[in-house]
Each structure stands twice: as C-alpha cells, then as structure tokens.
Amino acid sequence: MKPRGREVLRVKRLFKTFGSVPACRAVSFSLRQGEVLGIVGESGSGKSTLLRCLAGRIQPDDGTVLIASDDYVVDLWAMDEASREQFVPTTVSLIHQNPRDGLRLEISAGGNIAEPLMAAGGRHYGSLRATALEWLEKVDIDGRRIDDLPEVFSGGMQQRLQIARGLATHPRLVLMDEPTGGLDVSVQAKLLDLLRSLVLELGIAVVVVTHDIGVARLLADRLMVMQRGRVIEEGLTDQVLDDPHHPYTQLLVSSVLHV
C-alpha cells in the first residue's frame, strides 16, 4: 500500500443553486492521497451535485475546486474549457451508479477499458490489450470475456467493468456515485470488498457518495453528512457514526436497520 500522502483535492466554499433550490452551500473540505471520503445524506441533499462539480461536469456558482497534479495545482473552474477537458480525463474518474451511464454497451469489455487509455494517447494495441486483461482479472471478470459486449453481462459484472474502465488510467481522484446502488445485497458485498482492496492497493483519493450507512462505514475513512446542501457534520467515519453530534446525523444513524 502506498503511504497516505499529500493533498489531492481542496474544495473551498462551493455554492451551486438550481433555480431557487440550493444544492451546495459553502461546502469546503480537502482530501489526501490514499484517503476515502464518504458523503452521506438523503436524496436531494446535494451529494451528487457536489460530485459533478468535482468531476468538471457541473459548473459551481461560486467557490474553488483545487486538484493537485504531479507538480502543479489546478483550479478546475478557473481554467478554460479546453484545458479542463485535457486535465479531467487523465486525473479524475467518475463511477456512476448505473453502469450503463459509464460504459459503452455497444463495444466490447476490452474496448471499454481501452477507450480512456486511447483517449489519453495509448497507441499500442498489444499493451492496451494486456492492460485490459490485467484489469478484467483485477475486477474478477474472466479474461475470456474480453471481447464480449457488456450488454450480456450481469449488473454486478457491468459495475465491475465500469470500475476497471475508471481506474485503468490511474486517476489521482476517483469519484463514486452510489457505486453499489441497484445491486443485490450479495453482489454489493463482493463489490465493496473489491473497491476496498483496490483503494488500498492503488493509494488513490476517493470520494464516495452513498445513502447507505453500511457502505460508508466499510469504505470511507472519513465522512461528511450533508443536509439541504450544507455539510452539517464531518469527521472520521466511525466517529461520526458511533458518536454523532448533529440531530440529523443522530436520526440518520438511528434509522439504520440492524440485521
């Protein structure tokens, strides 16, 4: 495992409003290499909007998103669009809840993994192929299925393929939007285990949005609780969940069913 290192992401007073509905209100936080930050809160609390602001997809109304690259720091929303489009795909990876949003279903599994690599300049078929095989193995998909279309894969396999596609380019920052949502409980467990070992192995910085407290507890080192666009409580995951201070967090934690 790589050492927990320097800051990868710093968000300063981020605001985003849709019409009159505030989605992010003065959200600030920072994230280091090797850290997993969980964001929990009910639907509509602004979690996904925040993620899209970090992924370069939605422009915030105000605030700063700083992302550290190898030897310089980039102000995501101060740079021009062309530079951002150059920077984001090689640095940030967004994993969608629905694998269909993050995959190209009409091209093969191997092609799906190879595409972002080719976009980043990969021009050697043999090494693209080798990387695709290596990643299929990492996410526990039989290498013989490299030329199959993801359309014929199960939901869990599609999600694992999306993760392989998202991580194969070695992004510094990985953003996950409900990565286990929509999957069977048994499939979820396997996926969580996979995500955890990949995060550990690669030492990437991860922001994972979820409404599932269990997912947050297993994946995240740190937790941010959002309500109506505001961060109302944050801290170490077990601290926030075992010793919640804010009334909303206490309600959230006490609402979880214990099986």
Next chain:
Amino acid sequence: MEADLIFDDDAIGYSFAYLDEMTKRMIRRAILKAVAVPGYQVPFGSREMPLPPGWGTGGLQVTASILGRDDVLKVIDQGADDTTNAISIRQFFAKVADVVTTERTGEATIIQTRHRIPERALTEDQIIVFQVPNPEPLRRFIPEEAVARKIHAFGRYGVMYVRLYEDISRLGYVAMSADYPVIVNGRYLASPSPIPKFDNPKLHRSRALAIFGAGRERRIHAIPPFTDVNSLDFVDHPFTVQHFETCCSVCGAQDSYLDEILLDDRGTRAFVCSDTAYCAEQRDKRIDA
C-alpha cells in the same frame, strides 16, 4: 467588386460557372478558411444545384467557385472518366463555364473526383476537388453534432481508436477499406471521402491542394499542399493499404488500384485499373516501347 458582379453572358442567362458571384465569394471564403485550418470542417451555405444531393453537389459548388476561364477540367467517378456522373458534370461545366475539359490527369488544372485519387502523382499547379457524402468521421460514434464539435475542438479522438481496437480484436485487422479516417497536420481528424484506403498515402504531403465539398452536409474541408496526413493506426498494427496479387489485365500495371469485373455469366473475372486515364497511359507506353 463591380467586375465580380457583372454577369458574363446575358444570352445564356446565368453567370460564369452557374453560381452567382456572391455565392462563389461565400464559398471561396469557406475554402480559404478550410485551407487555413487544415482538416477543419467549415460550414457553408450549400445551394440548390441542377443535380440531386448525393450526386456530387458539394464538389460541384467547390469547382464552380474556383474555376477560371483558363482552367482545364477533369472529372472522374470511381477513377473513370467515362461514367454517367463524370460525363454529365464535365458537360455541365463545359456548358456553363465554357472551359476546356480533359481526361488526361497531367493536363488538368482542376480535377473533380468521386471516390478515387488519380494514380499519376498530382503537381503543385493542380487542385483536386472531392465529392463527400459524410464529412464527419465521428458521426458513426457520436450522433450529436455539438458533442462531435467539442471532440474536434479538444482534439480528443480516443473514440476513433475504439473502432480500430474492436476490429483488430475481433478480426485481426482493421476492416475499414474506404473512407479511412486521417489526422491532418497532426491536429484535426478528417474524412478523406470514400476513397479506398489505397489512396490515403497519396494525400500525405501531396503537392496539389485538396478541397472536400459536402453539399448535403454543407461542409468544406481542405488539405493544403505538403501537409502531413496520417491514417489512424496502432504502433504495433501500422496502417497498410490494399495489396493486389495480380496486375491490370488491360495495361499490365502493378502499382494501381484494381477493380474486379465479371466477364460472363460463368463467373470469369478480370482485374483492371480503376483509373481509366492511367490505364490508357500505361497501355500507350507499352505500345510505344
């Protein structure tokens, strides 16, 4: 200015080369922009032509805009000067512009073509005009024009390599044999029009200016002389052209693009040059020798 607007021949009722002077100026501006930004698709106001769209209205408008009285015009379709489309376009310009036409590649100053580049190397005083049905190579993968334009703007052409990857993984080779996409001047992805990939290398650092007109899609792009044109490929699967096992059964040429033709109902086949002018030249040479 005024000279431009003077109709040449009141007797026949239209201006030189069919298009009115303002339209020609508009198209020339688009051409200049296309030459200035090699491979970039410049929109233009495509006009109604006395030819159905899909029959070369884009090429026709480009030719009409650049044609001068002293030009010598050659028109080919699939390499042949004697097919219906080639003949009718040639006759059209002979009538509306009163220019000299030729079938000899070396004599022409402007060559309008559909689906081929002549075998004989073009020179710096020639312009080749392509008829283009689909100028946007991204269209197959990116249906939205706005998205495609952004991809061009940011030069992120990874998606095009997906097609290559998929072909190689499934078939062992890239299955595109015509309209094989190219990167022009190391920047813009462009369609070479549906020429066989055999002709792609001819575009690379060509001495002649190449202008591509798409009438229905209302786009013009260009490759200026001596511009780098690279066909998409992988380092370990380099771009290759069609290779023929046989030679032309008419002229014996071994270096030309061959068409396969059926000779009778029993399936007897022969291969002949697709470039009829080249074939004739080679035949003459052989006879002279």
Next chain:
Amino acid sequence: MTILVSVSGLSKTFTLHTQGGTEIDVFDSISLDVRAGECVCLHGPSGAGKSTLLRSLYANYKPDAGRIAVQHDGESIDLVSAEPWEVVDMRRRTIGYVSQFLRVIPRVSTLDIVAEPAIVNGVPSEAAYATGRTLLSRLRIPERLWSLAPATFSGGEQQRVNIARGFMVRYPVLLLDEPTASLDAANRQTVVELINEAKSRGAAIVGIFHDEEVREAVADRLFEVGQSLVRKPRRSTAAREAAA
C-alpha cells in the same frame, strides 16, 4: 518508562437529540498517564463510562474538552484535535483496538481479515499471512475455518478472530475492550499471554477486564471511572413540570 498516552482534563457529554435533547455527562476532567510496558485496567460499575473513555482513546468518540497526547513517530500528537488523516495514520501504526464485536466486510476470509492490518502497514503478504496463521493457531481457531468468512462463526470464535487481528501489528498503544468476555479458560490464558508479551515488548495497554482472574494476571494498576450523570435539558424538564 516513557509516557506513551497522556490524558488530561478529558470530558464527555452525550446529547441525544432524538430523545428530546437528553444530556448524559459521562465523565468530567479525567487525567491519566500510561507508560510503556504498563497495563492500566479501567475500573468502575457498569455504565460508569469505561467503554466511552476507551473509545475516546481510539478517537472513536469525540470528547468535548481535554487532551489525549499520544506518542506517534517520536512526536506527541493530541488525538482530540488531530486531523482525521493523522488519526487514521495513528490507528494504522500506533494505536491498536480490540473491540467486543467483529465488524468486517461480508465474504472476506478469516485469514485475510486477520492479516489485513499488517498488510496495510506494508508487511509483505506472505509474512503477514504467516503471522496470522500463528495467531489463529494460538487462539485455537481450527484451520478449516481460516478460508471461511467469520460471519457464521460462534460468538467466541468471532471474538478470537478479532483478537488475532488486534495483535497482528506490534502497536505501541493497545486498547482492549473486554477481550476475554466470551472465551473459555484455555483461550483466556492465551489472551493473557498475548497481553503480557505485548507489555514486555513495551506496549502501553489500557483495557476493560471484567474477569478478575485476567485482571489480576495483566493489570498493573486500576483506574477508577466514576458514575455518569443523566441530566434532562432544562427546557423539556420545564415543559414536563408545566404539564404535570
């Protein structure tokens, strides 16, 4: 010996917003020093706040006031005000914690669960698995169970898997929350041995031991934790009085 953990002026109050804002003062102004090679047993009646104090020492609970200075990488770091990433790093290398309950990802094998803390610290996986096997053998977990996920194990087995995991890394500071609660005599003895081994290599240990025999065997001194006070918020008390 050097002081590895130094608690001063530590106070903790819970405010239960879901129960009308009830406040529970668990402890107030606690001070405690733990030296290397020493085992301190937290002592007091049930509900006195022993577990709360222990969890605070792991930064699992967030105290309202005071300091918990822990020696980490030759530096004294206050656990109460440390940045989360610092706490994560301290937990990874300096502070070990054995809770009463095993909390793991479903479907991960016992051996993987046990070896993980060492692997996270960069121990080569072969060496980590070897240590893990030794610990599991010592704690009498049958070898046939090692490749299974512990979700279906008995309470005692899960507890022992948890202990094995807690002793994987030679943490300078070790926190033990009733590690022998549901163990038989033989396994209790093994845990005592493990604790004494940790002490002799210089670990500072804080634990809760209900079993007197175990306490006698490992604890160097007792630390009394007092009775906690439940205090109703003034507003709701006033409201109730008004209703009465």
